[in-house]
Amino acid sequence: MSNLTAYEKVAAARGNKRPMGGYFIKNMIDNFVELHGDRRYGDDGAIIAGVGFLNGEAVTVIGMERGDTIEERIKRHFGCPTPEGYRKALRLMKNAEKFNRPIICFIGSSGAYCGIDAEERGQGEAIAENLYKMMGIKAPIISVIVGEGGSGGALALGVGNRVCMLENSVYSVISPEGCATILWKDATKASDAADVLKLTAQDLKEFDVIEKIIDEKDLTSEEICSNLKNYISEEIITLKKMSKQELLDQRYNKFRKIGR
Amino acid sequence: MSLKDFFKGLFGKESKEPRICKKCNEEIKYSDLKANHIICPNCNAYMRMNAFERLEAICDDETFSPIDEELTSKNILNFPEYDEKLEKAKKATGLNEAVVCGTCNIEGKKTAIFVMDSAFMMASMGSVVGEKLTRLFEKATAEKLPVVGFVTSGGARMQEGIISLMQMAKVSGAVKRHSDSGLLYIPVLTDPTTGGITASFGMLGDIIIAEPNALIGFAGARVIEQTTGEKLPKGFQRAEFLLEHGFIDAIVERKDLKDTLSNLLAIHTIA
Numbered sequence: 001m002s003n004l005t006a007y008e009k010v011a012a013a014r015g016n017k018r019p020m021g022g023y024f025i026k027n028m029i030d031n032f033v034e035l036h037g038d039r040r041y042g043d044d045g046a047i048i049a050g051v052g053f054l055n056g057e058a059v060t061v062i063g064m065e066r067g068d069t070i071e072e073r074i075k076r077h078f079g080c081p082t083p084e085g086y087r088k089a090l091r092l093m094k095n096a097e098k099f100n101r102p103i104i105c106f107i108g109s110s111g112a113y114c115g116i117d118a119e120e121r122g123q124g125e126a127i128a129e130n131l132y133k134m135m136g137i138k139a140p141i142i143s144v145i146v147g148e149g150g151s152g153g154a155l156a157l158g159v160g161n162r163v164c165m166l167e168n169s170v171y172s173v174i175s176p177e178g179c180a181t182i183l184w185k186d187a188t189k190a191s192d193a194a195d196v197l198k199l200t201a202q203d204l205k206e207f208d209v210i211e212k213i214i215d216e217k218d219l220t221s222e223e224i225c226s227n228l229k230n231y232i233s234e235e236i237i238t239l240k241k242m243s244k245q246e247l248l249d250q251r252y253n254k255f256r257k258i259g260r
Numbered sequence: 261m262s263l264k265d266f267f268k269g270l271f272g273k274e275s276k277e278p279r280i281c282k283k284c285n286e287e288i289k290y291s292d293l294k295a296n297h298i299i300c301p302n303c304n305a306y307m308r309m310n311a312f313e314r315l316e317a318i319c320d321d322e323t324f325s326p327i328d329e330e331l332t333s334k335n336i337l338n339f340p341e342y343d344e345k346l347e348k349a350k351k352a353t354g355l356n357e358a359v360v361c362g363t364c365n366i367e368g369k370k371t372a373i374f375v376m377d378s379a380f381m382m383a384s385m386g387s388v389v390g391e392k393l394t395r396l397f398e399k400a401t402a403e404k405l406p407v408v409g410f411v412t413s414g415g416a417r418m419q420e421g422i423i424s425l426m427q428m429a430k431v432s433g434a435v436k437r438h439s440d441s442g443l444l445y446i447p448v449l450t451d452p453t454t455g456g457i458t459a460s461f462g463m464l465g466d467i468i469i470a471e472p473n474a475l476i477g478f479a480g481a482r483v484i485e486q487t488t489g490e491k492l493p494k495g496f497q498r499a500e501f502l503l504e505h506g507f508i509d510a511i512v513e514r515k516d517l518k519d520t521l522s523n524l525l526a527i528h529t530i531a
């Protein structure tokens with residue numbers, strides 16, 4: 001385990017070179033076919049989604065992605081999903097349910113896209129609908145926080161039977177900068193805010209919000225990806241043994257007991 | 261239990277102090293406000309109702325029965341200034357938390373009801389608000405009751421960190437189980453309803469009602485302006501804006517709310 005401070009982990013999670021959804025899809029999923037669009041309005045670049053095989057198992061994968069080059073980052077609006085992104089994700093989760101495929105979500109975003117157009121097209125409604133419908137998806141869901149898990153925009157892909165985090169990823173109700181601004185009217189105190197928010201993988205494991213931490217220390221991206229792949233594969237085997245009702249109950253109860 | 265008795269226990273007394281209208285800055289006598297549904301008689305601004313006023317306006321006399329009123333928040337993260345904020349909010353409102361839950365009759369129809377009070381830490385949702393709402397929906401599911409909810413909130417409660425965020429999923433799950441049982445849920449969105457509440461149970465009603473001019477949105481208007489540099493259109497994130505964009509069913513004036521809810525409950529009565 002690394003001994004980075006909370007804010008160093010925030011920096012690592014946001015790191016310019018940090019692998020996001022696109023990397024894990026590319027390196028974990030065989031025969032991946034990307035599927036576009038929400039069949040309502042548009043196709044969101046901040047969410048890559050599709051189908052393929054994971055160790056021979058047909059799966060649906062949905063990943064947040066910000067892109068590598070500046071052009072790509074603009075196209076993917078820096079990995080902040082629009083309502084269309086969440087609706088695309090939900091559409092493909094329903095599709096996975098129909099064909100009885102496990103669903104894997106990779107989460108890494110500073111938050112849902114913030115803009116006039118997103119509000120006009122119901123950013124709040126889109127996230128709410130995902131939380132609500134994901135509670136009823138009759139297929140295994142595994143959510144992985146790979147970068148910054150930014151508030152409701154991250155949770156909208158996070159209602160899983162299993163939720164795990166990479167060691168240096170973070171997951172928080174508000175950004176440390178936002179918190180510091182509210183608390184001390186000083187965004188430069190973000191490091192202190194990161195401490196009080198308890199947003200590291202280790203904190204969340206302690207709160208029973210996540211089941212598993214995937215080690216990162218001294219490992220290459222390839223090794224991390226391979227370990228994560230093994231974890232997901234094993235959990236899919238376990239979850240596939242459950243009946244549809246057991247899957248729903250396990251997911252409901254997992255969240256039901258938080259803050260009881 | 262009589263509402264007055266219930267709230268006397270909480271407030272010690274009914275608040276009858278004059279209030280200042282934030283829109284026209286006029287100081288309004290409480291009796292004038294009360295006679296006008298807590299709407300400013302000077303400029304017609306909808307002023308924020310406290311939990312007591314809301315319940316009194318909606319519940320039939322002597323029918324409100326509180327649930328889990330004793331539940332109170334703990335400072336689970338040891339978050340700075342949270343204990344003080346909670347104490348201050350309790351003192352100011354007489355409430356133990358930002359939501360009051362219970363059952364009541366609305367024109368004779370038994371209903372589960374929740375009312376959020378923005379005077380309690382902007383009615384932000386921490387674990388107790390999430391737990392009380394979840395228990396209310398679970399009870400309504402077990403007892404086959406509709407749920408009517410008066411929603412106002414600044415969003416998830418920062419002071420409880422990730423636990424607050426998870427309440428969005430928890431409550432949404434309970435709303436879903438209630439809905440799957442064929443039961444009616446009507447949120448009434450009031451000023452202001454923002455952030456994680458718009459992105460969870462605020463937007464999950466079978467029928468979503470809003471009060472005129474209520475601020476309803478996900479991202480904060482100032483944040484949007486700063487992030488995008490765009491000028492916000494007139495009426496942005498107001499109830500009328502949401503109606504125009506298809507995200508709420510109806511805007512109902514305060515004086516008509518009880519009749520409208522009663523009518524909708526009657527239409528949805530399970531034979």
Ligand SMILES: [Zn+2]
Nearest residue numbers: 281284300303
């Ligand atoms: Zn006024």
